[in-house]
Amino acid sequence: xxxxLTDQRHIILVPEADEAGQLAPGQDxxxxxxxxxxxxxxxxxxxxxxxxxxxRGLEGLEIKRRREPIPKPIEL
Numbered sequence: 001x002x003x004x005l006t007d008q009r010h011i012i013l014v015p016e017a018d019e020a021g022q023l024a025p026g027q028d029x030x031x032x033x034x035x036x037x038x039x040x041x042x043x044x045x046x047x048x049x050x051x052x053x054x055x056r057g058l059e060g061l062e063i064k065r066r067r068e069p070i071p072k073p074i075e076l
Contacts, residue, residue, distance in 0.1 A: 004012045013023070028044040049057075 001014050001017050003014065003017065006012060017023075029041040030044055032040040032042070034040075
């Protein structure tokens with residue numbers, strides 16, 4: 001598969017890449033470029049809640065925040 005970079009800095013993908021990646025027009029993507037020049041696109045997703053955020057949202061369940069600082073690791 002190949003892609004083309006236009007003068008307007010747009011990347012044109014071949015239809016096979018669009019179908020294989022299930023890409024959607026208007027979708028936002030994170031762009032990562034490695035030191036070797038490999039470009040990776042990842043779809044941006046809505047914020048996914050952590051387990052603690054889910055538990056805090058439950059009615060009647062109270063999770064206290066940790067008040068004391070986390071101890072430093074012990075060096076061996």
